[in-house]
Amino acid sequence: MNVKWFEAVGDGVADDTDEIQDALDLEQDVYLPPGTYKITASLTVPIVEGMTIRGAGQELTEIKNTSSSGADAVKLVGTGSSAGTRVAYVTLSDMTIRGNADSGHGVFTDFAYENTFKKLRLIGHSNTGKSGLYIKRGFYSEVVRITAQSNGQGRSGC
Numbered sequence: 270m271n272v273k274w275f276e277a278v279g280d281g282v283a284d285d286t287d288e289i290q291d292a293l294d295l296e297q298d299v300y301l302p303p304g305t306y307k308i309t310a311s312l313t314v315p316i317v318e319g320m321t322i323r324g325a326g327q328e329l330t331e332i333k334n335t336s337s338s339g340a341d342a343v344k345l346v347g348t349g350s351s352a353g354t355r356v357a358y359v360t361l362s363d364m365t366i367r368g369n370a371d372s373g374h375g376v377f378t379d380f381a382y383e384n385t386f387k388k389l390r391l392i393g394h395s396n397t398g399k400s401g402l403y404i405k406r407g408f409y410s411e412v413v414r415i416t417a418q419s420n421g422q423g424r425s426g427c
Contacts, residue, residue: 279304324364347380368394
């Protein structure tokens with residue numbers, strides 16, 4: 270699913286939150302072509318086992334979280350640890366996720382298992398206690414080639 274098919278603009282000005290969320294809700298692989306996708310609320314990956322969310326590259330695709338209410342940019346959150354209640358086998362790759370002083374984590378996971386995070390650039394999630402990547406109650410996640418900059422004041426981690 271190309272987010273442009275859902276009328277996401279990717280110009281850094283228009284709010285693309287709903288368009289990207291509509292693509293994610295279909296529980297199929299999602300592609301974000303080159304552009305800057307402004308979001309004002311969290312993008313939530315549904316409870317699913319197997320999905321790829323991919324950009325065109327760290328230098329070409331950016332999710333820009335402009336939330337002023339502490340919303341995380343991307344959330345992979347299940348309700349339990351068994352199949353059908355967790356987010357599992359999701360790959361998030363090839364993009365920049367940019368926050369601001371008032372936004373939450375770049376990527377937040379809870380009850381998320383065997384997910385892969387690769388070729389991501391996580392920048393500016395500098396709200397006190399926030400991180401570029403925060404994995405809570407998750408197992409066997411793979412983290413490959415992550416660049417983290419200006420994240421996590423008062424907290425360790427990406």
